[in-house]
Amino acid sequence: MYVWLRLARMIATAKSRGRYRMGEESRLTFRCLPTDIDSNFHLNNARYMMLADVGRIDIFHRAGLIALARRNRWAPMMGGLQSVYVREIRLWTKFDVVSTIETWEDTQVIGRHRFVLEDGRTAALVLTTAGVYDSRNRAFVKIDDIVAELGSDAQPRPPSAEERIFMDSHAGLRKLAKAQSL
Known part of the structure; x- marks a missing residue:
């Protein structure tokens, strides 16, 4: 079952x-x-990102963000990610992808995708940073405004030390990429 079938199953359920x-x-x-593995017969590193996408889209869909974004001509966009692999996921192994919105700051939201084996151990962890781009105003939307439009009064918690390091690293790498594209 390739990504489109997995995505269709997620939407259907x-x-x-x-x-x-x-x-x-x-x-x-x-x-x-078998379509997920590399030459070591375990989950290919690119598949982790693809499955994290499915988890993220599940959150967006079930929270109402996709419908809200369509109405407002907004586009949820990934900013970057960092992943760490601590245990392999071998061929035919069943596992869960547990996705959460951890916190946000201004126009940046931090997501977490934990790949969990059947025995409860973490196989991999992916942190993401993302935002929602408003094409009419050519600017990213403040996450507090999005949360309010979704009918929630949730407040962000301060980023953890690890999340702050990730956010700072992302900002530095983004600056480097922009400088090299001139």
Whole structure:
């Protein structure tokens, strides 16, 4: 089952998982298939990112962000990610992708995608930074405004030390990439 079938399954089962509320998690179960593996017969590093996308889209869909974005001509956009692999996910292994919105600051939201084996151990962790771009105003939307429009009164917590390091590293790498594209 390639990404499109996994995405279709996620959308088809979204109602049964209920509306996503800030502070909750998205938990999707997958199996490592032959189309997912590399030459070591374990989950290919690119598949982690693709499956994190499915978890993130699940949150966006169930929270109502996709519908809100379409109405306002907004585009959710990834800024960057960092991943760490601590255990392999071998061929045919069943695992969960547990996705959460951790916190936000101004126009940047931090997401976490934890790949969990059946015994509860973490196989990998992916941190993401993202924002929502308003094409009419040519600017990113403040996350507080989006949260309010979604009908939530959730407040962000201060970023953890690890999240702050990730955010700072992302900002530095982004600055480097922009400087090299001139």
